[in-house]
Amino acid sequence: MQFEDPGRIKVFLMDPNKKNSFKMCKEVLVLWMTKKEVPMYYFKHLYKKDIKNYRDYLAPKEVRTIHASKKLHKSEYTSILSNKLNFALYCEKAALSTPALIGHNFGRSFFSGKGIQKISSKGELVDFYAEIFGATDTQAIFFRPLALNGGQGCFKLDRDGFSQQLEAQFKNLLNGDYTHTEAITQHPDIDDIYSKSINTLRILTYIDGGNIDIISSFIRIGAGGSIVDNGSSGGLFVGIEQESGRLKRTGYRDMKFGGGEFEKHPDSGFRFVNFQVPFFKEACELAIDGARYIPDGFIGWDIALTPFGPTIIEGNEDPHLFMSDLAYGGLLKNLQMKKVMARL
Structure with missing residues (x-):
């Protein structure tokens, strides 16, 4: 604070x-x-x-020690995690479930399956995405800046109305570097909580001597009309009971956005307590599978839930532990976290 x-x-x-x-x-x-x-x-x-x-509860110095630890992190692995394009390409190559990569851009250079195209006008940009929508069944494309975190700068283009949406995003796109992925369809049970954003699970994994353990999990939920679920963008977060996969009673919001504790979603009125997270076991297995392919010692996985199962959105070597700490109720009493701290 x-x-x-x-x-x-x-x-x-x-x-x-x-x-x-x-x-x-x-x-x-x-x-x-x-x-x-x-x-x-x-x-x-x-x-x-x-x-x-x-x-x-973790002190900031302890969080910084975890993030900086060479016992936990190797640059060979964090370089994959920290760059959203690297991550998407690696997951695709490893056949890890993740949203399909449609393309990316470095400023005015737009990359797709047909090579590189230089974009200099709104008309060219509209034509570029008209061709993509025309050649695929994609209903929406989600854009994420390579260099920003916390949901900053993200936006979506819908098949219907994308040319009008590009009016607002033209300068951002041409002045930035973005990944373009297929927007996923969220599980209907998660939609019931809040449907305007993809609400992801944050699952912490820890590797010790080749063993991969899950420390804790919580769900991030958008609010107030936001299309992102990040707590740093005003979203809520609710702890998950690791054994049962059920939500805890109380959700929280960062003090920057007024703080507060919530037993139900402020927009939908959905009550959190005992809600069974769909595909929770499978989501945990996917996080463990991700840690096998990217064996960094301490990762926060963001996993979305579709009607057909979980899919990895990203992995974070610096997973902003305040939310995990609060959602769990004090991570220093967690057996796996005790192992992390003892190792450090």
């Missing part, structure tokens, strides 16, 4: 669920002494009355 962010400060000050001042001061001092850093992260969530195990 940054003091220069008045929005987060306001959420904290206005929250009626705060512990009393004496208790907060005591816990902050305990964390300061044990974690060896000023625990500003305490004021993101740990100040709440229902958080008894506040020492089980």
Whole structure:
């Protein structure tokens, strides 16, 4: 939590669920002494009355240590994960289930199955995608910037109306670098929660001595009309019980977007508790399979659920552990995470 962010400060000050001042001061001092850093992260969530195990949550220094660890990460693997085009091409070659790669662009150079085409006008761009839609059964194309994370800069073109949609995205496309993948159809049970975005599972895998273990899982859900599910774009996140594949009772939203805890989706009214995530076992198996092909020691997999099964959207070597930590209820009490920390 940054003091220069008045929005987060306001959420904290206005929250009626705060512990009393004496208790907060005591816990902050305990964390300061044990974690060896000023625990500003305490004021993101740990100040709440229902958080008894506040020492089980990761401190920023611990998160940075995980991300920087050469015991966990190798550049040969992270170079595949960190570039969305590399990742899509590698998954395609490895026959891992992932959205079909239609093409990509580096600025005005657009690549498709027919080679490279230089685009200099809106008309040429409309013609380029008219040919793609005409030659395939693709109903929509999803665009993701190669260099941005957290859902930033993503957009979609639909078969019906794509020329009008390109009016708004023309400059972005020609000034950026994007992957173009076939937009997937979401499982109807996930659509019931929120249908405007593809709502993905975040599954953490850890490799130790050749063994691949799953640490924890949660689901990210879009909100407010957004077409992306990222928490950094205002979405919600809800923990998943690893054994059963059912959602926990409470969802959360980042303080940047007003914070809050939700037992039902603010748009659809869908109640989270005990919802059985479809294909959850298969999604976990796909994450483990992905870790076999990209054996980085610690990966956060984003997996979407279609009517026919799971598909990998991306893998993250730096999976922003705050959401996993909060959704799990303190990752430092997790057996697999204890192994990670002991190794470091």
